[in-house]
Amino acid sequence: xxxxxxxxxxxVEILIVIAILGILSAISILTFRALYTNATLRAATQExxxxxxxxxxxxxxxxxxxxxxxxxxxxxxxxxxxxxxVAGDANNVVYVFEGGVTATGTIVASGSSIVxxxxxxxxxxNGRIYLRDRDGTATxxxxxQASGLIEYE
Numbered sequence: 001x002x003x004x005x006x007x008x009x010x011x012v013e014i015l016i017v018i019a020i021l022g023i024l025s026a027i028s029i030l031t032f033r034a035l036y037t038n039a040t041l042r043a044a045t046q047e048x049x050x051x052x053x054x055x056x057x058x059x060x061x062x063x064x065x066x067x068x069x070x071x072x073x074x075x076x077x078x079x080x081x082x083x084x085x086v087a088g089d090a091n092n093v094v095y096v097f098e099g100g101v102t103a104t105g106t107i108v109a110s111g112s113s114i115v116x117x118x119x120x121x122x123x124x125x126n127g128r129i130y131l132r133d134r135d136g137t138a139t140x141x142x143x144x145q146a147s148g149l150i151e152y153e
Contacts, residue, residue: 040099041133045140059116069115085113100134121148
């Protein structure tokens with residue numbers, strides 16, 4: 001008797017391979033989503049920090065003889081020129097948070113903006129800004145002190 005040559009795969013083998021591929025795909029998607037969420041939160045935090053530093057530096061340098069400030073809304077941050085935030089002003093520089101990042105905190109809740117004083121760099125409208133990811137699982141904090149010093153965790 002001759003034994004037959006086995007060609008191909010059995011249905012069970014194919015189902016096992018499909019199941020393994022499905023599990024690996026699910027793990028990869030979750031990992032990439034977490035990486036994207038962390039990256040967007042980090043980018044938003046850095047952008048808020050840099051806008052604050054830029055506004056303070058421009059004010060201390062008396063650029064164009066103006067003071068500069070930063071207005072923080074729940075979904076964006078805006079650097080503005082002058083002593084008060086005016087929505088839609090041509091000189092505003094706006095950054096919209098991506099990936100569902102939102103801002104809360106004492107500055108955001110009061111609706112006030114942070115304006116830096118010429119010569120001293122002191123901040124009017126100091127407080128804390130909390131940036132949260134879409135899921136609310138991670139939070140970064142930026143603190144603006146009355147002296148104009150800006151720190152973030």
